[in-house]
Amino acid sequence: MFIKQFYTNCLSEYAYYIESNGEAVVIDPLRDVKEYIKLANERKATIKYVLETHFHADFVSGHLDLAKETGASIVYGPNTKTNYKVHVAKDGEEFKIGIITIRLLHTPGHTLESSCYLLLDENAQSHALFTGDTLFIGDVGRPDLSQSDELPVNDLAGLLYESIRFKILPLNDNVIIYPGHGAGSSCGKNLSKESISTIGEQKQHNYALKEQLKEEFIKAVTEGLVAPPKYFPINAMINKEGYESLSSILNTGLTKLSVTTFKAHISDDEYVVLDTRATADFVQGFVPGSLYVGLEGRFAEWAASILPFDKTILLITEAGKEEETITRLARVGFEKMGGFLEGGYEAWVNAGEQIDLIIDVEVDELAMDIEFDTNLVVLDVRKEAEYDNGHLQESINIPLENLVDPGTMADFDDNHNIYVHCGGGYRSVIACSLLKKQGIHNIRNVNGGWDAISELKSKFKIIKTEASLN
Numbered sequence: 001m002f003i004k005q006f007y008t009n010c011l012s013e014y015a016y017y018i019e020s021n022g023e024a025v026v027i028d029p030l031r032d033v034k035e036y037i038k039l040a041n042e043r044k045a046t047i048k049y050v051l052e053t054h055f056h057a058d059f060v061s062g063h064l065d066l067a068k069e070t071g072a073s074i075v076y077g078p079n080t081k082t083n084y085k086v087h088v089a090k091d092g093e094e095f096k097i098g099i100i101t102i103r104l105l106h107t108p109g110h111t112l113e114s115s116c117y118l119l120l121d122e123n124a125q126s127h128a129l130f131t132g133d134t135l136f137i138g139d140v141g142r143p144d145l146s147q148s149d150e151l152p153v154n155d156l157a158g159l160l161y162e163s164i165r166f167k168i169l170p171l172n173d174n175v176i177i178y179p180g181h182g183a184g185s186s187c188g189k190n191l192s193k194e195s196i197s198t199i200g201e202q203k204q205h206n207y208a209l210k211e212q213l214k215e216e217f218i219k220a221v222t223e224g225l226v227a228p229p230k231y232f233p234i235n236a237m238i239n240k241e242g243y244e245s246l247s248s249i250l251n252t253g254l255t256k257l258s259v260t261t262f263k264a265h266i267s268d269d270e271y272v273v274l275d276t277r278a279t280a281d282f283v284q285g286f287v288p289g290s291l292y293v294g295l296e297g298r299f300a301e302w303a304a305s306i307l308p309f310d311k312t313i314l315l316i317t318e319a320g321k322e323e324e325t326i327t328r329l330a331r332v333g334f335e336k337m338g339g340f341l342e343g344g345y346e347a348w349v350n351a352g353e354q355i356d357l358i359i360d361v362e363v364d365e366l367a368m369d370i371e372f373d374t375n376l377v378v379l380d381v382r383k384e385a386e387y388d389n390g391h392l393q394e395s396i397n398i399p400l401e402n403l404v405d406p407g408t409m410a411d412f413d414d415n416h417n418i419y420v421h422c423g424g425g426y427r428s429v430i431a432c433s434l435l436k437k438q439g440i441h442n443i444r445n446v447n448g449g450w451d452a453i454s455e456l457k458s459k460f461k462i463i464k465t466e467a468s469l470n
Contacts (some may be wrong), residue, residue, distance in 0.1 A: 015029050033069060077107075143222065208220060358445050360444070380395040389464060
């Protein structure tokens with residue numbers, strides 16, 4: 001028996017390859033499936049099944065491409081309806097892989113079709129549980145992300161309670177838990193950084209697995225939920241209805257565009273320019289009107305949060321990063337690719353075209369300017385919970401994802417000098433690119449963000465909200 005856990009950092013997502021005697025399954029694959037096929041070929045194994053735990057909302061699964069490439073059957077749990085061919089398994093249905101068995105456990109709650117996969121070893125003993133978004137390390141899946149109109153959130157949370165109590169808790173304490181996500185995912189609210197655990201450990205440390213009444217459980221898993229990213233319903237629908245192959249998207253996206261052609265496209269409202277270079281490079285100069293999301297951060301998540309899905313994307317990347325950029329965009333549902341600027345930003349500059357830039361300021365300069373500039377406004381683009389945990393007294397909080405709506409900046413005047421910061425400097429540059437595209441240019445990016453401000457806290461008035469102090 002062989003198990004490999006794949007982790008994708010910018011999505012906090014785990015996928016799994018399981019093999020026995022030359023037969024394999026892949027659980028919850030990402031859209032780019034080459035790694036799974038390569039591993040199976042290296043081990044001289046055949047991928048027999050693609051097992052899906054549910055309709056994912058935070059990424060587009062690779063189930064269709066993987067099934068097409070390998071001939072594997074796609075398996076979902078009960079209550080699944082798709083626009084493509086799948087095997088809808090029954091609760092308790094088993095699948096033989098070499099000398100091991102994988103049993104589907106229907107565990108509705110996160111979504112109606114949500115299922116876990118119990119791995120039984122060659123002796124028919126429970127060895128591991130692949131929990132998808134039903135159970136995480138330290139948490140359970142949110143019950144408010146389902147695309148079903150059939151049940152309200154509290155009813156789904158009640159189903160999740162029953163799934164945990166009657167399907168998972170009865171398993172032996174030594175059964176290994178392999179979750180679908182780790183810390184940073186928006187599919188839960190208290191995910192651990194640990195990649196594996198056991199049933200026994202989770203009984204001790206997971207708040208959702210402690211002894212409690214159903215009403216107590218429902219309250220625990222539903223309170224404190226923040227609004228999910230706006231792209232989640234789009235990804236869930238793509239997973240349900242099907243999608244264009246990644247190879248086709250790459251063929252279009254890897255089209256080389258001259259400066260002349262690129263410039264002509266920019267004037268067309270059907271296109272949007274995305275620059276994915278390093279933060280330090282972008283602020284020093286970029287094509288006017290470009291939106292920025294750097295590959296070095298949580299790229300896919302933020303790209304899906306700020307980019308329109310109905311426009312064609314034109315890319316500016318570091319040399320050699322074009323295919324990686326397109327692949328990572330496709331993971332979260334982007335399919336309309338128009339090509340990339342050949343020669344990158346340097347080609348644009350060498351052609352003598354107009355450029356824009358973002359002015360960086362250090363935190364000590366911010367501290368001085370706050371005292372003397374009566375038109376200064378500090379814009380904090382961190383999430384509300386981060387802001388509540390500590391912020392500058394003078395600051396206004398507009399989370400980054402909300403800046404997509406131009407109306408959020410309606411209260412700012414033309415004479416305001418806007419100093420933008422986030423936690424460490426990545427999100428604030430994205431925010432500055434959004435503001436620039438909206439025609440707001442009197443902005444400064446605060447280097448180092450809140451981390452740097454905290455180091456010089458003696459120079460600032462920092463406050464916390466009452467809720468964060470309780």
